[in-house]
Amino acid sequence: MVVRDRVVVSVEQAIAAGYLPPGGQVPPPPGTCSTGPTGNVGYHFENQALMTDGVINLTQPEILLYERKPNGQFKLTAVEYYMQANQVATAPLILGQTFLGPDGTPSGG
Numbered sequence: 001m002v003v004r005d006r007v008v009v010s011v012e013q014a015i016a017a018g019y020l021p022p023g024g025q026v027p028p029p030p031g032t033c034s035t036g037p038t039g040n041v042g043y044h045f046e047n048q049a050l051m052t053d054g055v056i057n058l059t060q061p062e063i064l065l066y067e068r069k070p071n072g073q074f075k076l077t078a079v080e081y082y083m084q085a086n087q088v089a090t091a092p093l094i095l096g097q098t099f100l101g102p103d104g105t106p107s108g109g
Helices: 011-016
Strands: 032-036 039-046 064-068 074-080
Touching: 011 039, 011 064, 039 074
Parallel strands: none
Antiparallel strands: 032 039, 039 064, 064 074
């Protein structure tokens, strides 16, 4: 993945590129990863500037997800693209897919 013309993989690179875990504690404490109905979904590192700029760019994901390995190191496992519904008049597309809100509709209801 390229973020702002450089490859971001490590947590240190993510922090240097403006990504921080919610609450800003780096590294995030063990056991503070987000959880979903089917289990853990990883440690989210968010770039607030990208989350609020109203732009979706394939090479600049708003959120990076990391897995904490047994040795305490973090491994990049996924990216998320994020946009608030009130930032645009119509749902954006990325790779031909329409963004869906938490309720599964393009409006984000």
